[in-house]
Amino acid sequence: MRFSSRLGPRFEPNAFSSLQAELVSRGVELLNMSDSNPTRHGLSPCGVIGALADARCLAYRPDPRGLESARSALAGRFGGEAASYFLSASTSEAYAWIFKLLCDPGDAVLVPKPGYPLFDSLAGLESVRAVPYRLEYRHPEGWSVDLEDLRLVAKASGAKAVVLINPNNPSGSYIRADERRRIVGLCSELGMAVIADEVFFPYALEAVGGMARLAGEEACLTFALDGLSKLLCLPQLKLGWIRISGPRDQVDEAAARLELIADTYLSAGAPVMNALPSLLPGVDDFVGLVLGRLRSNLSEARTVFGGDGSPYRVLRCDGGWTALLEFPRYQGEESVILGLLEHASVAIQPGYFFDMEREGSLALSLILEPEVFAEGVRRIKAYIDSMGA
Numbered sequence: 365m366r367f368s369s370r371l372g373p374r375f376e377p378n379a380f381s382s383l384q385a386e387l388v389s390r391g392v393e394l395l396n397m398s399d400s401n402p403t404r405h406g407l408s409p410c411g412v413i414g415a416l417a418d419a420r421c422l423a424y425r426p427d428p429r430g431l432e433s434a435r436s437a438l439a440g441r442f443g444g445e446a447a448s449y450f451l452s453a454s455t456s457e458a459y460a461w462i463f464k465l466l467c468d469p470g471d472a473v474l475v476p477k478p479g480y481p482l483f484d485s486l487a488g489l490e491s492v493r494a495v496p497y498r499l500e501y502r503h504p505e506g507w508s509v510d511l512e513d514l515r516l517v518a519k520a521s522g523a524k525a526v527v528l529i530n531p532n533n534p535s536g537s538y539i540r541a542d543e544r545r546r547i548v549g550l551c552s553e554l555g556m557a558v559i560a561d562e563v564f565f566p567y568a569l570e571a572v573g574g575m576a577r578l579a580g581e582e583a584c585l586t587f588a589l590d591g592l593s594k595l596l597c598l599p600q601l602k603l604g605w606i607r608i609s610g611p612r613d614q615v616d617e618a619a620a621r622l623e624l625i626a627d628t629y630l631s632a633g634a635p636v637m638n639a640l641p642s643l644l645p646g647v648d649d650f651v652g653l654v655l656g657r658l659r660s661n662l663s664e665a666r667t668v669f670g671g672d673g674s675p676y677r678v679l680r681c682d683g684g685w686t687a688l689l690e691f692p693r694y695q696g697e698e699s700v701i702l703g704l705l706e707h708a709s710v711a712i713q714p715g716y717f718f719d720m721e722r723e724g725s726l727a728l729s730l731i732l733e734p735e736v737f738a739e740g741v742r743r744i745k746a747y748i749d750s751m752g753a
């Protein structure tokens with residue numbers, strides 16, 4: 365058979381996944397310290413089942429943008445008009461639609477580095493090139509966009525859009541006001557759109573204020589993405605949304621074209637769309653609960669790995685669900701993650717998974733139950749300390 369090259373070469377399990385599979389088959393219970401599936405960690409809001417049990421779900425009322433009642437609820441909660449929202453099955457799908465809308469095969473979109481590897485696959489599946497732009501880290505100030513690099517790669521690649529993840533996964537950095545001004549200016553100058561992924565926006569941890577959503581940006585064509593996966597820890601419900609804003613003529617043209625794409629799939633399901641208006645009022649309380657857990661786990665990581673003269677460093681974490689831990693480089697990342705798996709029964713993603721520039725970091729998921737998180741960081745420290753002993 366001849367297959368599309370979109371998928372790249374056939375996936376072969378790497379040393380980490382082979383060892384993990386072998387340990388699981390031997391009955392070893394692994395503690396996954398990078399797991400970001402909230403439904404495995406006791407995080408789900410109340411009232412979901414009741415909200416889904418709605419007789420209106422039995423009617424099929426196709427609307428390419430998604431049910432009006434759901435879009436109005438989003439507009440009421442996040443601003444804009446109901447007509448500026450498009451509902452999809454997930455933010456991942458929303459990316460795919462926007463890539464189809466903006467790009468021809470071979471076109472480029474700019475993505476942050478370090479970043480979540482999902483964007484490479486999403487772009488690849490649309491035959492689009494994901495071209496990285498740099499984020500740089502200074503301790504203790506935190507992360508910033510390398511704006512010179514962004515301008516250079518934007519010009520060299522002729523990119524159609526820049527993806528801004530606000531805050532980014534795994535760096536946790538929000539787009540600052542000065543960065544936003546410069547990036548939006550660059551987009552207007554070069555005719556690029558902004559794709560702003562704001563799924564982690566409400567989860568501010570060490571940020572000191574000044575964060576703002578890009579959703580609703582008027583100065584350039586902007587597609588802001590969000591969804592229930594992170595907002596209410598309900599990835600299994602499959603609901604994401606796009607809010608379009610920008611210069612009126614560009615928005616009208618983009619929305620008319622996006623409507624054709626959305627109409628081809630009609631992805632969002634009636635149960636979750638009907639439930640949305642009664643789920644959204646619970647967002648503030650639920651986010652508050654999740655924030656409490658994220659902050660407590662981050663503080664635990666700082667206690668365990670901090671202290672005068674510690675060879676570890678937890679990077680500044682302005683927001684999101686992940687903290688990056690730099691460890692003393694007695695051995696490289698590959699050897700550390702394999703050792704942790706085999707000798708401490710801990711599975712964890714290394715920095716290279718996210719294209720970190722510096723070798724020697726691990727990604728800690730902050731949404732784990734606090735006792736589990738505390739046990740995991742204790743095991744990680746004990747194992748790495750033992751290598752330096």
Ligand SMILES: Cc1ncc(COP(=O)(O)O)c(C=O)c1O
Nearest residue numbers: 454455456480533563591593604
């Ligand atoms: C920044 C970011 N955006 C989007 C997603 C995917 O969200 P969804 O479940 O809505 O596709 C992820 C997944 O972890 C993510 O990290």
